Amino acid sequence: MRVTAFSGGFLLTLLLLVATAAPAHAADYTTSPRDGWVPNARILAIAHAGDRVIIGGDFTSLRNPATGESVARGRIAALDAATGDLIRTWSPSASGPVRALAVRDGRVFVGGDFTTVSGQARTRLAALDLASGGVVGGWAPAANGSVRALAAMGPTLYAGGQFTSVSGQTRTRLAAVDLASGALRAGWAPGADATVYTLAAAPDGASLLVGGLFRTLSGTARDYLGSVNAATGAVTSWRPPAGCIVPSNQCIVLDLAVDDGSAYAAIAGPGGRLTAYSLATGTRRWELRADGDVESVAVRDGKVFAGGHFCPDFAGFTRCDFAAVDAATGAVDGDFAPTSNGQIFALDAGPDALRAGGAYSRVNDQSLPYYAEFPVRPPSEDVTLVAGGSAWRYRDDGADLGTAWRSGNADDSAWPSGVAQLGFGDGDERTPLAAGHVTYYFRHAFTVTDPGTLNEVALSVLRDDGAVVYLNGVEVMRSNMPAGTVTAGTLAPSTIFGADENVWQTLAIDPGRLLPGRNTLAVEVHQAQATSSDMSFDLRLTAR
16 A cells, blocks of 8 residues: 555466456557657646647756657646647746646646746746747746646636735636636636646536545535636636545545536545545446546546546556546446556546556556657457358367377368368268267367457357367367366266257457467367267457
């Protein structure tokens, strides 16, 4: 368990597909980050706008790991969204940490703890040209304390943080300024009694969601999460329940993400939480607990991605700082489980990649400090390696073939051949076999051009009564057969009959067992008794 940032045999390689519940959604992103420029200190904010990604934080340079080149950057930088390359022509510089970013109307809005940007006086708020990186002249609202959150909605930029005044007027941790001019919006002056860490625009544009350390908004009780009217600043009736409220056990909302129906909160405190709330009613839809703070959240296409400082437990799953869950149910995604060795402060779920910034130095136990991009998983394609109804070499003469026949390079050229189903007694056989034996042998060769491109390899067998399957001489499946050594005289422990004779037995196998070029499947089918009235065999092997 990590300390939170706030007080407060072959069978082991196999997974039975029929016994494992598939996640509600497949993960959208790969779990392996791509190579790219890395900063020399923390990333605290990420914004994706068209063909570029803006990152902000504490860093003063970025380095290309492939070449070793280091380029100075003053706490803000732009990367090419497609390649991850540093955009060299975009080089503003902030005098202090950049903690919040928002992009709208060709401008990058910046919040943090700086007092100058590119040598011009800008006190904790600034606007930059998205194309050139130049400081927007005349846009200069000034906050007297740290700006921790920004949200652009309509013609307005909303700010949250630790400040108590903006442009010389009282604004207690919440403020609104004009996107075009930077002028403070008169009359919009809700307040929070403690730090505001995150803001999110409601999808309908009518309200602004606010999360943080506060217990009241404009004097109205709201425990760490609430909303205000986007036009007037009045506190709305939306009041989600807090997970914990006593001073020594606070559930502080550090980040928010929204979709059409829900708000998702990254919560720090006693163990940390990822919680979904109804945007209509404020009721808690689901909540998942972790053994450390959840500090960042993003949502896209029915999937919620969480980052933080938890490890090893997230809702009963082994997860270290990254997790993904189904937005509708909160079910933890079984596939998405990259790891880091530090905090994840910022997530951006883009159409091309999931981007993560924080205070870590390693991802998946590889050196990748502070910033990582997980590309969208490439389109998968179903591949049939061995189709049902394929031709098989077989032996149905009752011979005891020992073990050499299983080898990938065993000589089966003298064996007869027939298409599946192979068997007798049911009337649906395409290749009839001789009855009266305990064991029947089958072999089939197939070719794989590049096993490295395949995953989720599935082996399915139709067998009556029992079967053992070998791939390239190694046992990979045993169905309705006893444990231990199998010989030509070994009987299947039970008779398969009725509808069960047509049920495919499916097992996932390790793609690493496939060889480039020629591969061989060897199967022995065993009867429950030598006098059995029927026998059936077919097999298919597929991959993605």
